[in-house]
Amino acid sequence: MPRKTYCLEVSGDFACFTRPEMKVERVSYDVITPSAARAVFEAILWKPAIRWVPTKIEVLNPVRWVSVRRNEVGGKISGNNVKAAISKGSVNLALYVEEDRQQRAGLFLRDVKYRLYAHFEMAERAHRFNYPHLSHIVQNPEEAAEQHKPNTPAKFLNMFERRAEKGQCINQPYLGCREFACDVRLIDDPAKEPTAPITETRELGWMLYDMDYNNLADPTPRFFNARINGGVVVIPDWNSEEVRG
Numbered sequence: 176m177p178r179k180t181y182c183l184e185v186s187g188d189f190a191c192f193t194r195p196e197m198k199v200e201r202v203s204y205d206v207i208t209p210s211a212a213r214a215v216f217e218a219i220l221w222k223p224a225i226r227w228v229p230t231k232i233e234v235l236n237p238v239r240w241v242s243v244r245r246n247e248v249g250g251k252i253s254g255n256n257v258k259a260a261i262s263k264g265s266v267n268l269a270l271y272v273e274e275d276r277q278q279r280a281g282l283f284l285r286d287v288k289y290r291l292y293a294h295f296e297m298a299e300r301a302h303r304f305n306y307p308h309l310s311h312i313v314q315n316p317e318e319a320a321e322q323h324k325p326n327t328p329a330k331f332l333n334m335f336e337r338r339a340e341k342g343q344c345i346n347q348p349y350l351g352c353r354e355f356a357c358d359v360r361l362i363d364d365p366a367k368e369p370t371a372p373i374t375e376t377r378e379l380g381w382m383l384y385d386m387d388y389n390n391l392a393d394p395t396p397r398f399f400n401a402r403i404n405g406g407v408v409v410i411p412d413w414n415s416e417e418v419r420g
Contacts, residue, residue: 178294178295178296178328179294179332180230180292180293180294181216181292181293181294181335181339181361182290182291182292182361182362182365183215183216183219183290183291183293183339183359183360183361183362184235184288184289184290184291184359184360184362184368185207185215185288185289185290185291185348185350185357185358185359185360186235186236186287186288186289186357186358187287187349187350187355187356187357187358188285188286188355189241189243189283189284189285189287189350189355190203190207190283190284190285190287190350190351190352190355190357191203191281191283191284191350191351191352191355192204192206192207192208192211192284192350192351192383193351193352194383195383195396199279200279200280200281200282201279201281201282201283201352202281202282203281203282203283203284203351204379204382204383205238205284205379205403206232206234206238206289206379206401206403206408207232207287207289207291207350207351208351208382208383208384209229209232209382209383209384209385209399209410210383210384210385210386211350211351212229212232212289212291212293212410213227213228213229213293213385214348214349215291215348215357215359216229216291216293216295217345218344218345218346218347218348218349218359219335219338219339219343219344219345219348219359220331220334220335220338220345221345222326222331222334223298224297224298224326224331225295225296225297225298225331226295226296226297226298227293227294227295228293228294228295228296228413229291229292229293229410230292230293230294230409230410231291231292231407231408231409231410232289232290232291232292232407232408232410233289233290233291233292233365233372233406233407234288234289234372234373234375234403234406234407234408235288235289235290235370235371235372235373235406236286236287236288236373237373237375238284238373238375239284239285239286240282240283240284240285241282241283241284241285242280242281242282242283243280243281243283244278244279244280244281245278245279245281246276246277246278247276247277247278247279248270248272248275248276248277249275249276249277250270250275251270252268252270256268283355284350287350288370290362290365290368290372292365295328295331295335297326297328336361339359339361340361342359344359371406372405372406372407373406374405374406375403375405375406376402376403376404376405377402377403378400378401378402379401379402379403379408380400380401381398381399381400381401382398382399382400382401383396383397383398384396384397384398384399384410384413384418385397385413387420395420396420397413397418397419397420398418398419398420399411399417399418399419400417
């Protein structure tokens, strides 16, 4: 079966696709990153047997910025404390926000709107990832029955299309940060959409592509030299020479 590419229109009031070189203050990339686009598709359908591959981003609204100062928690609960609490049960795991509050500025995107294109690939040994005992967590009777079927592309195509058309999702899709929730709409025929991409063309510089999890003990980021051409960002293949670690 040939791979089918899906298109999702996503929009939101704010977005932040954080540049990793900014250590303290959050500063967003100019447009959504491939990893953030992948996360939107995974919010609708995530299964260990498939892997979403974003291929293209169409920017529908002009790039606009807003500077926001907000309160954040400066620390986190220690992993060693969690382990001690599990073994001993007497460790205080409380985190007092008032004592650990920090004000930080952020340079975010505002009034964003994109059309995201992606297809999925079957993961290696996908036939081993079948969990009928988890059928109680699916969202409708149709999927409960499909949980017992062999993992095939057609099975996941049907599941994704049904969820996207009904507005169902595993978790609320968001734009970079979880507090920036977004609206999502499945586009059947992008050529018939009235909104065209912006006309801007320029270099975006090195952008985070995604994390490489070949070594689970030490995941590493990979980057590509992004360019917006007539409002469109073409995402290169993961194994291409354009993607560097």
